[in-house]
Amino acid sequence: MTDVTIRMDEIKRKLRKLKKLELKIRMNSSIQPEKKLIWDNYFGHHGANNCRAKYSLLMLASMNREEYLSVINEYLSIVYYELYKESGIIYEEGMYDPDILSKLGIPTNADENSIKKRFRELAKKYHPDTGGDASMFIELMDNYKKLMGGKS
Numbered sequence: 001m002t003d004v005t006i007r008m009d010e011i012k013r014k015l016r017k018l019k020k021l022e023l024k025i026r027m028n029s030s031i032q033p034e035k036k037l038i039w040d041n042y043f044g045h046h047g048a049n050n051c052r053a054k055y056s057l058l059m060l061a062s063m064n065r066e067e068y069l070s071v072i073n074e075y076l077s078i079v080y081y082e083l084y085k086e087s088g089i090i091y092e093e094g095m096y097d098p099d100i101l102s103k104l105g106i107p108t109n110a111d112e113n114s115i116k117k118r119f120r121e122l123a124k125k126y127h128p129d130t131g132g133d134a135s136m137f138i139e140l141m142d143n144y145k146k147l148m149g150g151k152s
Contacts, residue, residue, distance in 0.1 A: 007061045015043050015057075018072070022079050026086070038082060042075050070107075074098065077108035100143045112148075119144050 019039045027035065043060070044053030055071055063071070078098045096115065098108045106118050122140050126132035 008057055011057060011060050015039075015060075018043070018075065025079055026083050035086070038075065038078050042078075074102070074108050096147050100147055104140075104143060115144075115147055 019037065022037055022039050026037075041052060042054050044056040060068060060071065081095070081098050084095070096108075096110065101108055101110060101115075104115075104118055104122065106115060110118075119140070123137070124130060124132075126137040126140055128134040128137060
């Protein structure tokens with residue numbers, strides 16, 4: 001067995017545990033067919049050719065420890081965000097949609113100041129007056145409004 005094969009086997013075991021954890025967290029140990037697991041779209045356990053998944057097993061095996069932990073933290077942030085959304089729990093100050101954060105290139109644990117800073121950077125880049133793409137600028141504005149929920 002090569003080092004990559006051993007690492008892939010280890011990651012497979014960890015991914016199975018993450019899937020079970022999501023089932024416990026979001027499904028209360030009962031499978032509800034109307035709910036889709038985030039895990040299914042996030043991790044591919046069949047190698048590099050699984051086009052549905054954001055991260056293939058091969059991609060995960062080639063990451064260093066910090067990159068791998070960042071992916072796991074991102075995944076868990078999305079799981080808990082979905083749980084809160086599905087449960088109707090009122091969002092706490094500082095809880096932001098991880099999908100939008102990801103689109104903007106912002107870590108899932110970002111605070112309001114980090115979001116504003118990144119927004120300003122992207123606004124300069126996409127603003128039509130500076131030669132940017134108007135449709136990208138409008139999308140950026142919409143995403144920022146969703147994240148900030150009326151405050152700015």
